[in-house]
Every structure is written in structure tokens, then in C-alpha cells.
Amino acid sequence: MENRKTVVVGVTGGIAAYKALDVISRLKKANLDVNVIMTEHSTKFVSPLSFQSLSQNMVITDMFAEPKAWEIQHISLAKKADLMLIVPATANIIGKVANGIADDMLSTTIMATKAPVVFAPAANTNMFMNPIVQNNIKKLREYGYKFIDPDEGRLACGDTGAGKLADTKLISDIVISMLYDIKDLKGKKVLVTAGPTIAPIDPVRYLTNRSTGKMGYAIAEEARDRGGDVTLVSGPCNLEKPFGINVINVNTNEEMLKVVEEKFQTSDIVIKAAAVADYKPKNYSREKIKKGNDDLILELTRDNDILKKLGSMKKNQILVGFAAESNNVIDNATAKLHNKNLDFIIANDITCSDTGFASEDNKVTILSKTGESISLPKMGKRMVAKELFNLINKKR
Numbered sequence: 354m355e356n357r358k359t360v361v362v363g364v365t366g367g368i369a370a371y372k373a374l375d376v377i378s379r380l381k382k383a384n385l386d387v388n389v390i391m392t393e394h395s396t397k398f399v400s401p402l403s404f405q406s407l408s409q410n411m412v413i414t415d416m417f418a419e420p421k422a423w424e425i426q427h428i429s430l431a432k433k434a435d436l437m438l439i440v441p442a443t444a445n446i447i448g449k450v451a452n453g454i455a456d457d458m459l460s461t462t463i464m465a466t467k468a469p470v471v472f473a474p475a476a477n478t479n480m481f482m483n484p485i486v487q488n489n490i491k492k493l494r495e496y497g498y499k500f501i502d503p504d505e506g507r508l509a510c511g512d513t514g515a516g517k518l519a520d521t522k523l524i525s526d527i528v529i530s531m532l533y534d535i536k537d538l539k540g541k542k543v544l545v546t547a548g549p550t551i552a553p554i555d556p557v558r559y560l561t562n563r564s565t566g567k568m569g570y571a572i573a574e575e576a577r578d579r580g581g582d583v584t585l586v587s588g589p590c591n592l593e594k595p596f597g598i599n600v601i602n603v604n605t606n607e608e609m610l611k612v613v614e615e616k617f618q619t620s621d622i623v624i625k626a627a628a629v630a631d632y633k634p635k636n637y638s639r640e641k642i643k644k645g646n647d648d649l650i651l652e653l654t655r656d657n658d659i660l661k662k663l664g665s666m667k668k669n670q671i672l673v674g675f676a677a678e679s680n681n682v683i684d685n686a687t688a689k690l691h692n693k694n695l696d697f698i699i700a701n702d703i704t705c706s707d708t709g710f711a712s713e714d715n716k717v718t719i720l721s722k723t724g725e726s727i728s729l730p731k732m733g734k735r736m737v738a739k740e741l742f743n744l745i746n747k748k749r
């Protein structure tokens with residue numbers, strides 16, 4: 354985010370109020386200025402001090418507590434907000450706003466703001482499904498208020514059904530995405546691959562590598578937030594499915610190739626962050642291989658170089674590859690850039706223990722086919738993704 358944005362978070366009185374702490378922590382990590390308004394009921398569930406500590410701003414709990422300040426406060430926060438997030442949003446606050454009631458600090462601020470307002474409801478399932486509540490939601494949606502639907506699951510009251518607060522990462526990701534300034538990938542189709550592939554040996558065993566998918570997922574999310582229409586072809590990894598991205602799960606090199614070839618012609622930008630297996634067992638055993646007394650020799654055969662195939666099919670697409678290297682990093686990466694007919698290659702030294710595979714950070718050099726080279730300091734994978742798109746868009 355170029356300029357520091359302000360999110361005003363409204364916390365209302367439900368058991369899920371404690372989860373708002375995690376949302377706020379994530380928003381702070383994204384360098385947002387967070388101001389919290391708590392309803393009186395919500396303070397019975399979580400102490401304002403917790404919100405104050407995490408948001409690093411004074412928490413407003415009662416508009417009448419400071420007789421001189423409140424009038425200014427609700428207007429100033431309403432003006433200051435780039436976005437308002439109500440988490441958790443009870444049926445009560447939804448009902449109040451839907452019916453024009455402004456009788457406390459939170460409801461007056463919602464009424465007074467011109468910023469987008471996002472509700473993340475959480476309620477007992479019968480309450481949430483009550484036609485009055487549903488009608489209020491429908492009405493607010495029609496006025497342009499946004500809702501992050503609650504999940505179904507076991508609720509605090511013991512009932513099972515819709516009403517569980519949506520995942521806190523999903524809530525913060527949606528907010529961060531809405532506040533993203535740069536929308537330079539609008540109308541662009543972006544294809545990203547991520548994670549490892551697996552090469553099965555028999556029904557229970559396979560060969561794979563240490564890739565976690567974090568780099569590819571960060572690229573896909575950055576592209577989405579910049580307005581891109583993103584397809585993510587993902588090998589098996591333990592990351593949560595990102596919102597707003599068409600995720601296609603694959604296992605093997607061949608499966609990845611099939612999907613990527615199919616999507617390639619209609620893509621504008623293709624980024625191959627996946628750690629694709631170069632070899633697979635020569636003979637797949639349909640039956641589980643039993644142990645014997647002798648050594649077992651596993652014969653491997655070459656598998657497809659997906660990126661090289663794409664390079665040979667390339668027309669107007671911008672094609673980006675990765676080079677995970679342990680020695681002669683720049684020379685090896687430059688050779689791959691040309692051999693595979695790429696526009697950019699991101700070279701990383703996998704011998705550094707605190708960057709690369711499985712790490713949150715990466716330290717890379719981006720090389721372009723026109724000879725530029727940008728060495729980036731160690732940074733979060735999302736920042737690497739941002740730098741990459743900045744460069745791609747500068748060149749387009």
C-alpha cells in the first residue's frame with residue numbers, strides 16, 4: 354500500500370469478539386492504521402485494553418464517556434476511515450444500520466462514514482437465518498454494504514449451522530485487498546503455478562521436494578489484489594485456498610502440464626513458481642512394493658520441462674520462471690532465462706537457511722531478457738511478488 358490507510362474496526366457483543374483481535378493483528382502487520390470502536394456489550398467479552406494494545410490506538414467504547422470529545426470523535430473517525438470493518442457483526446448492529454438507528458458511537462460512525470463498510474456477521478444459526486436478519490442483510494447489500502458470509506459449523510451455543518465467524522485470515526485478506534491502491538493488472542489473465550509436484554512410485558509412496566507453495570501463493574494473491582483475473586495451478590501444499598482466485602489442484606508433472614498448456618493461450622502473464630519434478634520412476638508399480646533383503650534400485654526417467662514447453666509456445670505472453678540454485682546462481686539463472694525463452698527469471702540461492710524453501714522470506718535477483726538485473730534485499734515473499742509485478746508492468 355502506497356499511502357498508509359486507516360481501517361476503523363467496530364467490535365460488537367458476541368462470543369466471536371476475541372477473534373477480532375487476530376483480524377486486527379493481521380491488519381497491523383499489513384501496515385494499516387487501525388482504530389477500534391467497541392460497543393458496550395462487546396466490552397463484556399473482551400477487554401478494551403487488548404484491542405488498544407494490538408491496534409496501538411485509543412479504543413473508543415462509549416460516545417457519552419467524554420462529553421466534549423464524542424461529537425468530534427464519531428465524525429472524525431468516520432472521515433478518517435478508508436474502510437470500516439464490523440467484526441463480529443451481531444444481528445443487532447445489522448438491524449440498527451438497516452433501519453437507520455444511530456444510538457451509540459459505532460452505529461453513528463457507520464451512519465456518518467462515506468467509506469466502504471464491511472460486515473463480518475457471527476450469530477447463533479437460528480438468529481442468523483431469521484428472515485428479519487436476512488432481510489436486513491439483503492437491504493444493506495442493496496445499499497452497497499459488503500458482507501463476508503459466516504461459515505457453517507459448530508457454534509459456541511452448541512448448535513450447528515451457519516453463523517460461525519468467517520476465517521480471520523479471509524476477513525483481513527479481503528480488507529487488505531479492498532484497500533489496495535494499485536490496480537494495474539485489471540483485465541489481465543494471470544496464470545501462476547505453485548508448490549511441489551509428486552512422482553508416484555507405488556500406491557503408497559512418491560517422490561517430491563521441499564517446496565511449500567508460499568512464493569507462488571504470494572504471487573497469485575498480489576496479482577489478485579492488483580485487479581488480475583488469476584488462476585493458480587497448485588501442487589499439493591498445506592496453504593489455505595486464497596479467496597477470489599481460481600485454484601486448480603494437481604499432483605504430478607503431467608497433470609500440471611495439461612492444465613497449464615490448456616490455459617496458456619488465453620493468459621497474459623504466466624509465472625511458474627512451482628518446483629516441478631524433473632524425474633519420475635521409470636516403472637510405476639500398481640501394487641505396493643514389498644521389502645526384500647537386497648538393496649532396491651529405483652530407476653528414474655526424465656519428465657516434462659513444463660516451462661521450456663511454454664517458452665516454445667510463447668506468443669504475446671509474458672513468461673516468468675524461477676531458478677533455485679545452490680551455486681553460480683546468476684550464471685545458471687541467465688542460462689535458464691535464455692534456454693527457456695523467458696522474459697524474466699527470479700534467481701534464488703537455496704543455500705541460505707533463512708530464505709527460500711519453507712521460509713517466510715526470500716532474497717532474490719530478478720533478471721530480464723533485455724539484460725537488466727535487480728538484486729533485492731531479504732524481504733517477505735509478498736514483497737518479492739510486488740517487486741516482480743512492478744517490474745513486469747514497467748516493461749509492458
Ligand code: CTP
Pocket residue numbers: 625626627628629630631656657658659660661673674675676677678689
Ligand atoms: N520447471 C518446469 N518443469 C520442470 C522443471 C522446472 O516448468 N520439469 C520450471 C520451474 O517452475 C521454474 C523453472 O523451471 O520456474 C526452473 O526450475 P529449476 O528446477 O530451477 O530448473 P531446471 O530447469 O529444472 O534445472 P536444474 O534442475 O537442472 O537446475
